Amino acid sequence: MFEFEIVAQQGRARAGILHTPHGPLPTPVFAPVGTQGTVKAVPPRDLREVGATLVLANTYHLHLRPGEDLVRELGGLHEFMGWHNPILTDSGGFQVFSLAEINKIDDEGVTFRSHLDGSMRRLTPESAMHIQQKLGADIIMAFDQCPPPTDRETVIKAVERTTKWARRCREAHPDDSTQALFGIMQGGIFEDLRAQSAEALLPLDCPGYAVGGLAVGETKQEMYATLDFSVPMLPESKPRYLMGVGDPDDLCEAITRGIDIFDCVIPTRLARHGTALTADGRLNMRNARFIRDTQPLEEGCDCYACQNFTRAYIRHLVAAKELLAHYLLSVHNIRFLIRHVQAMRQAIIEGRLEIYTSEFLNRFMKKPA
Amino acid sequence: MFEFEIVAQQGRARAGILHTPHGPLPTPVFAPVGTQGTVKAVPPRDLREVGATLVLANTYHLHLRPGEDLVRELGGLHEFMGWHNPILTDSGGFQVFSLAEINKIDDEGVTFRSHLDGSMRRLTPESAMHIQQKLGADIIMAFDQCPPPTDRETVIKAVERTTKWARRCREAHPDDSTQALFGIMQGGIFEDLRAQSAEALLPLDCPGYAVGGLAVGETKQEMYATLDFSVPMLPESKPRYLMGVGDPDDLCEAITRGIDIFDCVIPTRLARHGTALTADGRLNMRNARFIRDTQPLEEGCDCYACQNFTRAYIRHLVAAKELLAHYLLSVHNIRFLIRHVQAMRQAIIEGRLEIYTSEFLNRFMKKPA
Numbered sequence: 166m167f168e169f170e171i172v173a174q175q176g177r178a179r180a181g182i183l184h185t186p187h188g189p190l191p192t193p194v195f196a197p198v199g200t201q202g203t204v205k206a207v208p209p210r211d212l213r214e215v216g217a218t219l220v221l222a223n224t225y226h227l228h229l230r231p232g233e234d235l236v237r238e239l240g241g242l243h244e245f246m247g248w249h250n251p252i253l254t255d256s257g258g259f260q261v262f263s264l265a266e267i268n269k270i271d272d273e274g275v276t277f278r279s280h281l282d283g284s285m286r287r288l289t290p291e292s293a294m295h296i297q298q299k300l301g302a303d304i305i306m307a308f309d310q311c312p313p314p315t316d317r318e319t320v321i322k323a324v325e326r327t328t329k330w331a332r333r334c335r336e337a338h339p340d341d342s343t344q345a346l347f348g349i350m351q352g353g354i355f356e357d358l359r360a361q362s363a364e365a366l367l368p369l370d371c372p373g374y375a376v377g378g379l380a381v382g383e384t385k386q387e388m389y390a391t392l393d394f395s396v397p398m399l400p401e402s403k404p405r406y407l408m409g410v411g412d413p414d415d416l417c418e419a420i421t422r423g424i425d426i427f428d429c430v431i432p433t434r435l436a437r438h439g440t441a442l443t444a445d446g447r448l449n450m451r452n453a454r455f456i457r458d459t460q461p462l463e464e465g466c467d468c469y470a471c472q473n474f475t476r477a478y479i480r481h482l483v484a485a486k487e488l489l490a491h492y493l494l495s496v497h498n499i500r501f502l503i504r505h506v507q508a509m510r511q512a513i514i515e516g517r518l519e520i521y522t523s524e525f526l527n528r529f530m531k532k533p534a
Numbered sequence: 535m536f537e538f539e540i541v542a543q544q545g546r547a548r549a550g551i552l553h554t555p556h557g558p559l560p561t562p563v564f565a566p567v568g569t570q571g572t573v574k575a576v577p578p579r580d581l582r583e584v585g586a587t588l589v590l591a592n593t594y595h596l597h598l599r600p601g602e603d604l605v606r607e608l609g610g611l612h613e614f615m616g617w618h619n620p621i622l623t624d625s626g627g628f629q630v631f632s633l634a635e636i637n638k639i640d641d642e643g644v645t646f647r648s649h650l651d652g653s654m655r656r657l658t659p660e661s662a663m664h665i666q667q668k669l670g671a672d673i674i675m676a677f678d679q680c681p682p683p684t685d686r687e688t689v690i691k692a693v694e695r696t697t698k699w700a701r702r703c704r705e706a707h708p709d710d711s712t713q714a715l716f717g718i719m720q721g722g723i724f725e726d727l728r729a730q731s732a733e734a735l736l737p738l739d740c741p742g743y744a745v746g747g748l749a750v751g752e753t754k755q756e757m758y759a760t761l762d763f764s765v766p767m768l769p770e771s772k773p774r775y776l777m778g779v780g781d782p783d784d785l786c787e788a789i790t791r792g793i794d795i796f797d798c799v800i801p802t803r804l805a806r807h808g809t810a811l812t813a814d815g816r817l818n819m820r821n822a823r824f825i826r827d828t829q830p831l832e833e834g835c836d837c838y839a840c841q842n843f844t845r846a847y848i849r850h851l852v853a854a855k856e857l858l859a860h861y862l863l864s865v866h867n868i869r870f871l872i873r874h875v876q877a878m879r880q881a882i883i884e885g886r887l888e889i890y891t892s893e894f895l896n897r898f899m900k901k902p903a
Contacts, residue, residue, distance in 0.1 A: 202850065206857040208838070231825070231850045239828065239846055247842045456600070459608060469577070473616045477608055481571065481600045488575040491857055 167345040167372040169404050173514040177396060177423035180513040183373075183404050185251040185303040186343055187243065188218075192404060193420045195411065195506045196221045196253060196428040197499050201230070202246040205433045206491040207499065209247045215468055215500040216507065219251045221428040224296055224306075225260030228288075229281050233299035241301030253428065254302040255408070256293045256334075256349075258309050270310070272326065290330040294337035298344065306375065306408075307334040309349040314383045314391075320353035323378070327351045328365040335369045347406060349377035354387045356394045363398035374399045375406040376424070385415065392422040413442065413505055413529055417522040420509050427506070432498030436491050439483040442501040444528050448476075450494070455480040468500035469493075536714040536741040538773050542883040546765060546792035549882040552742075552773050554620040554672040555712055556612065557587075561773060562789045564780060564875045565590045565622060565797040566868050570599070571615040574802045575860040576868065578616045584837055584869040585876065588620045590797040593665055594629030597657075598650050602668035610670030622797065623671040624777070625662045625703075625718075627678050639679070641695065659699040663706035666713070673714050675744065675777075676703040683722035683752045683760075692747070693727050696720045697734040704738045716775060718746035723756045725763045732767035743768045744775040745793070754784065761791040782811065782874055782898055786891040789878050796875070801867030805860050808852040811870040813897050817845075819863070824849040837869035838862075 166186060173180040181192040196219040197204045197212065204212055204220060212220065222242060227233065239245045242252055258275075261267065265277035265286075274289030293308035308330050312323040331348050338346045348371040352359035366374065376395050379388050392407070399405050404425040410416070411429020419427070432442065441448040443463040448455075461471035462479065470479070470493040482490035505525070512521035535555060542549040550561040565588040566573045566581065573581055573589060581589065591611060596602060608614050611621055627644075630636065634646035634655075643658030662677035677699050681692040700717050707715045717740040721728035735743065745764050748757050761776070768774050773794040779785070780798020788796070801811065810817040812832040817824075830840035831848065839848070839862035851859035874894070881890035 201854045201856055202847075203856050203858045206861070208858065208861060209842070210838070230854060231846075235825065235846070238826065239844065245844075245847055245850075247847070456604065457607065469579070473578070475608065475614075477600075477604070478571070478614055478616070481614075485570045485599060487570055487572050488857060488860055489572045489577065492575070492577060492861070 166342055169373070169402065171402075175513045175516055175518045176421065178421050178509075178513050178518050179423060179425060180510045181404065181425060183425070185345075187249060187251045187303055190218050190251050191510060192425040193506050193510055194219050194426055195416065195502045196426070197432060198223070198428055198430045199246065199248070200430070201226050202236075202242065204495070204499075205437070206488070206495050207433070211469070211496055212248070212499070213250070215496055216503040217250070217499060219253060219426070220248055221253045221255065222246070222300070222302065223260060224254045224257035224293065224300065225264065227254075227300060228257060228296050229279050229286070233296045237299040237301065243301065251304070252302040253304040254297050254300050254306065256306040256308040257288050257296070258293070259311050259409075261288055262311060272329065290333035291337045294334050294346075298338065302344065304345050304347055304373065305338065306347050307331045307349050309351060309377055311351070311378050311381060312353065314353035314378050314381060315387070317353070317355060317358075320351065320355060320358055320378075324351045324358050324362045327377075328362065331366055331369060335371075341372050345372040347371055347373040347375055349375045349408075350395065350399070351378045352395070353378055354383055354391050359391070359395045360398055363395070367400065371403070373404040373406060373426070375408050377408055379407065380409045380415070385418075388415070389418050389422070392419060392424065396423040411502060413502065414526055416502070416506060417509070417526055420506070421518060421522060432502055433495045436494030436498050439490065439494065441479075441494055442498045444525070446529055446531070450476065450480050450483045450490075452480075462494075462497050463501065466497065466500065466504075468497050470497040535711055538742070538771065540771075544882045544885055544887045545790065547790050547878075547882050547887050548792060548794060549879045550773065550794060552794070554714075556618060556620045556672055559587050559620050560879060561794040562875050562879055563588050563795055564785065564871045565795070566801060567592070567797055567799045568615065568617070569799070570595050571605075571611065573864070573868075574806070575857070575864050576802070580838070580865055581617070581868070582619070584865055585872040586619070586868060588622060588795070589617055590622045590624065591615070591669070591671065592629060593623045593626035593662065593669065594633065596623075596669060597626060597665050598648050598655070602665045606668040606670065612670065620673070621671040622673040623666050623669050623675065625675040625677040626657050626665065627662070628680050628778075630657055631680060641698065659702035660706045663703050663715075667707065671713065673716055673742065674707065675716050676700045676718050678718040678720060678746055680720065680747050680750060681722065683747050683750060684756070686722070686724060686727075689720065689722035689724060689727055689747075693720045693731045697731065700735055700738060704740075710741050714741040716740055716742040716744055718744045718777075719764065719768070720747045721764070722747055723752055723760050728760070728764045729767055732764070736769065740772070742773040742775060742795070744777050746777055748776065749778045749784070754787075757784070758787050758791070761788060761793065765792040780871060782871065783895055785871070785875060786878070786895055789875070790887065790891060801871055802864045805863030805867050808859065808863070810848075810863055811867045813894070815898055815900070819845065819849050819852045819859075821849075831863075831866050832870065835866065835869065835873075837866050839866040
């Protein structure tokens with residue numbers, strides 16, 4: 166289980182297959198986010214139809230509601246949410262820092278106030294493991310501290326704490342046979358701190374590693390530069406995960422630099438804001454220029470939304486605040502990102518990744534005339 | 535076109551087929567409501583999957599947004615909303631009285647303030663026809679005045695006005711070859727006024743007639759009693775439509791009394807309130823008793839929600855205010871009403887409608903122990 170086969174390489178980029186208890190996962194892979202045990206507005210069968218293979222769910226949210234004990238009692242997360250393909254859960258650490266009111270962070274763990282009911286809660290490396298074990302995802306994540314990536318003093322402390330916490334996670338989850346524990350490297354934008362973090366984590370022999378602490382406020386150039394020196398610090402033979410990244414241009418840059426796994430709320434969040442992703446950039450479907458536009462969201466897209474509806478209709482749904490707008494835009498945006506990542510996988514296999522990404526970026530980043 | 539075949543009768547109840555330009559419509563039929571050109575939260579392919587054959591759209595809403603000229607330019611309502619089966623539009627009259635701030639009602643028409651942007655608008659029998667002609671539904675409705683059904687003085691005036699308006703609608707829409715104009719009988723709960731309304735409308739020789747002015751505040755017993763004397767006043771050979779009715783018990787009572795066509799927002803509105811329709815009555819999915827309930831919403835239901843998800847999961851989605859809750863409950867509730875009406879059609883064909891309705895009502899109306 167969790168064997169990672171690399172089927173092709175081009176430069177640092179790889180096309181692979183990660184074997185999981187819920188089937189093989191071709192990589193690079195983009196995972197839509199099902200925060201509360203559902204990818205917002207998209208039924209599981211539609212997710213499969215658009216080619217989703219991996220879904221991320223949030224430990225923090227599921228711990229607060231409905232609770233990991235109930236999810237386990239109901240057969241685990243796959244059964245609960247009707248998604249029988251691979252699932253990844255995060256550790257809850259990021260949400261504790263971003264959503265909850267933090268009461269206290271210490272070397273033992275984090276005490277915080279639930280954003281739902283104000284109750285006081287505590288997460289530790291051990292409890293983050295136990296919660297994720299009960300949820301039952303295929304891939305689970307170490308409990309880490311994710312600091313602002315350019316604040317060197319804070320990053321130094323976060324690397325130390327993340328290292329200690331990772332060891333405790335490993336002790337609480339020593340066996341990867343049914344759930345793979347991925348370590349999370351910290352270190353902000355600093356090469357020496359990244360090296361220190363990697364060096365400390367590699368002895369834990371995790372089946373995969375994430376480059377953590379990125380896409381949280383640094384510039385894109387800082388993120389790419391950090392990937393340039395960080396990715397080679399991680400084992401060649403194991404999958405590498407860049408958490409929270411899903412901008413189409415970032416996917417190009419990160420896959421080129423050797424990342425295999427991504428997750429992001431962007432396709433569903435943009436959908437709820439009335440925005441479509443296309444090869445020519447984002448379309449704000451509120452825009453009056455779509456009132457009479459009989460084209461699909463994207464010419465040539467094979468998704469249900471593009472095969473059956475015009476931009477004019479979707480604009481109407483967005484203007485009228487209809488629920489169907491969320492569904493159609495989510496289906497399209499997820500399909501767009503999955504097709505994009507699938508195209509890069511194929512390009513790696515065919516040795517033409519650079520051609521694909523430069524053509525994609527030229528078109529996607531071009532400012533409209 | 536719009537030939538109505540009666541394939542079986544039991545008492546006053548009929549099983550029929552209404553032929554339309556978008557295919558044959560087996561009756562009795564329940565139409566989910568797509569107010570703004572979409573049945574809330576349910577994509578057209580899912581509507582077809584749950585057996586929907588006819589969808590109602592609201593003239594008032596589509597007139598205000600996106601406007602009938604745009605819908606026509608985009609190929610008409612079927613093309614616009616991606617629903618290639620029969621569509622029925624109402625006249626806008628009911629919404630003008632219920633949603634808009636009425637400025638003035640006179641014998642010519644109604645001046646009102648749009649609930650969307652406050653603009654002053656006017657609807658007349660003629661404009662209601664022209665709007666519906668541009669929208670392009672298979673069945674269009676006469677512009678009527680729908681008064682409180684128990685206020686005799688107001689009902690008398692409404693019958694007179696509705697009669698005059700129906701004649702003007704007929705003049706503005708004399709040809710039923712591509713769109714059938716249905717007349718609407720008024721008269722409240724008063725037998726003599728119903729008779730007067732029917733007598734005045736029958737010479738217009740519409741391909742179908744609605745019993746209007748019910749389900750707007752009278753008791754269920756008053757509604758059933760009104761159907762008892764009103765339905766026989768309408769032509770045996772033409773389809774009869776009871777507007778705005780969709781409670782499962784009302785469907786039993788009205789089909790028994792000879793009604794063929796229904797529409798109602800109830801399945802989608804209940805869904806948005808977290809309520810499921812089942813043979814044992816309504817389930818409020820917020821209820822804590824469903825927390826660990828691994829049953830489907832309804833045992834034996836063949837809908838996607840019941841085939842794939844537990845009550846416990848749907849309760850979680852409702853509690854977490856997830857969009858998927860609206861979808862799953864809407865799909866189930868529409869399927870429930872369509873199965874119910876289909877079962878009555880089959881029962882009429884097999885001459886056992888009374889048995890079906892008494893068993894259904896016994897179970898559905900029983901108070902939980």
